[in-house]
Amino acid sequence: MAINNHSPAGSQPLPGHGETGNVTGDGVLRLGEMIDCPPEDSLHETAHLLVNIIESSPDATLVIDKKGKVLFWNRAMAELTGYPAAEMVGQGHYEHGRAFYKGVRRPMLVDMIVDPDLDISHMFASFYREGDVLVTDLNFADLKGEDKVMWGRAAPLYNSQGKIVGAIETVRDITERQQAADALKKSHEQLQLLFDSTVHALAITTEKRDQYTAGHQLRVADLACAIGEEMGLAEDVIRNLRIAGSLHDIGKLFVPLDILSQPSKLNNIERLFVMTHSEAGYDILKDIPFEGPIPLIIMQHHERMDGSGYPLGLKGSEILLEARILAVADTFEAMASHRPYRPSLGIEKAIAEITDHAGTIYDAEVVNACLKVVRGDQFHFE
Ligand SMILES: [Fe+2]
Numbered sequence: 001m002a003i004n005n006h007s008p009a010g011s012q013p014l015p016g017h018g019e020t021g022n023v024t025g026d027g028v029l030r031l032g033e034m035i036d037c038p039p040e041d042s043l044h045e046t047a048h049l050l051v052n053i054i055e056s057s058p059d060a061t062l063v064i065d066k067k068g069k070v071l072f073w074n075r076a077m078a079e080l081t082g083y084p085a086a087e088m089v090g091q092g093h094y095e096h097g098r099a100f101y102k103g104v105r106r107p108m109l110v111d112m113i114v115d116p117d118l119d120i121s122h123m124f125a126s127f128y129r130e131g132d133v134l135v136t137d138l139n140f141a142d143l144k145g146e147d148k149v150m151w152g153r154a155a156p157l158y159n160s161q162g163k164i165v166g167a168i169e170t171v172r173d174i175t176e177r178q179q180a181a182d183a184l185k186k187s188h189e190q191l192q193l194l195f196d197s198t199v200h201a202l203a204i205t206t207e208k209r210d211q212y213t214a215g216h217q218l219r220v221a222d223l224a225c226a227i228g229e230e231m232g233l234a235e236d237v238i239r240n241l242r243i244a245g246s247l248h249d250i251g252k253l254f255v256p257l258d259i260l261s262q263p264s265k266l267n268n269i270e271r272l273f274v275m276t277h278s279e280a281g282y283d284i285l286k287d288i289p290f291e292g293p294i295p296l297i298i299m300q301h302h303e304r305m306d307g308s309g310y311p312l313g314l315k316g317s318e319i320l321l322e323a324r325i326l327a328v329a330d331t332f333e334a335m336a337s338h339r340p341y342r343p344s345l346g347i348e349k350a351i352a353e354i355t356d357h358a359g360t361i362y363d364a365e366v367v368n369a370c371l372k373v374v375r376g377d378q379f380h381f382e
Contacts, residue, residue: 059170063157066114066166068092080173082144100141100150100171109134109154110169132156137174149178203246210252210260216333221245223370224322224329226379230369233321240292240322247294248301248326251280278302279311293320301326304361324363328354328370331362336374347374 037045051072054061060077064070073088073096081099088096097106112118112134121127126138132155139150154169203217224241233241252260255277259270266274282299300323303309305316309327319327335350351371358367373379 054168057170059172061168061170062088062096062110063168064096064110064114064166066164068094068111068114070096071166077171080143080171100143102142108169109136109152110167113154113156113167114164138178143173147175148173149175199243199246202250206247206250206252209257210249216337217246217249219337220248220326220329220333223333223373223379224325226373227325227329227366227369228322230373231325231365236292237322240290240294240297241325243290243292244294244297244301244322245326245329247285248281248298248330249277250284250298251277251282253284254280275302275310293322296320297322297326299323301330303327305363306360308361321363321366325366328362328366332370332374350374 035045035049054063054072055074057074058076060080061072061074062070062077063072069090069092070088073083073085075085077099078084083099088099094105094107094111096110097108098104100106100108107115107118107120109124112120113132124136124139127134127136129135134154136150136152139152141148141150143150151172151174152169153171154167156164157166157168159165207215207217221242222245224245225238228238228241252274255273259266259273262270278299278301282295285295285298288294297320299311300314300319303312303314303319303323304327305319305324307313307315309319332350332354335345335353336347338344351374354362354367354370358364
């Protein structure tokens with residue numbers, strides 16, 4: 001079996017081979033040098049060495065010829081499968097598959113390489129090609145009577161004319177790795193659930209105290225996310241909008257209840273008290289290791305494009321985009337929703353407010369997206 005893989009003379013290097021410098025006539029010479037072998041014996045000795053390399057590879061490896069007959073079934077493969085080389089070498093007709101599929105003959109990746117008409121890619125939970133190499137990193141198999149998850153990689157073996165003369169496949173038992181990855185995924189999901197329910201609980205806490213704005217934060221979060229999606233923002237930005245929207249008024253916990261629940265117009269002192277809530281929100285949340293700038297978004301949700309907002313009087317792009325979105329969603333929701341002390345001012349009034357001040361108080365691009373959202377039939381406040 002010749003496994004000296006040359007590119008055809010004058011042609012491009014074979015995929016994954018030529019550029020490495022391994023698969024050339026030089027490789028045979030280098031192996032000859034390695035074993036200190038005179039040039040006349042070099043071919044014989046290097047062939048011997050190549051067999052040794054396959055045999056000693058720590059990865060379970062099999063080699064078949066172009067008719068699908070097993071030429072090599074190395075030590076690691078025998079250990080992995082429990083099938084000795086003596087039982088497999090020389091066998092064809094997919095006998096090698098027995099070692100992985102409960103004693104049943106079945107083709108493997110390697111067989112697809114020597115038989116271009118054979119397509120068993122659907123039999124793998126994951127299958128892809130890297131040039132002329134076939135890979136599965138999720139294949140459910142059976143080893144010695146136990147269910148296993150296997151990784152496999154099969155590559156063609158070329159002769160010196162560039163013709164496929166066989167194929168080699170390496171397999172690994174990745175069951176433990178897969179179980180660890182599954183456990184990690186599960187724990188991440190649980191952590192995410194814990195995080196989401198904590199955010200929700202915090203949001204509810206604010207609203208339980210301040211009945212006038214019950215549901216306001218969650219509706220603002222919904223609208224802000226819809227605006228973000230309309231603007232084509234990335235998933236992590238939308239996620240920031242969801243969290244910041246749900247908590248944006250959390251600082252109102254520090255505002256005296258009689259001010260918050262006062263249905264009549266606030267005097268100046270009372271208004272100043274209410275205005276502390278965006279900074280107070282920042283203070284409450286600043287030590288939580290959020291993935292995004294949630295505390296800052298909340299601090300800036302009353303900043304205005306022309307610098308007339310609070311607490312810092314930031315202008316234009318000094319204000320985080322998420323905070324500019326929240327500002328529009330907050331205003332729109334507050335006007336469009338009913339309050340216990342007044343009916344809804346109406347969608348049209350809310351639309352007029354943000355349209356009239358687009359580019360001055362509110363970010364014009366955000367207003368545009370908000371108008372598309374609220375005029376479309378996809379979005380409704382819960
Ligand atoms: Fe607010």
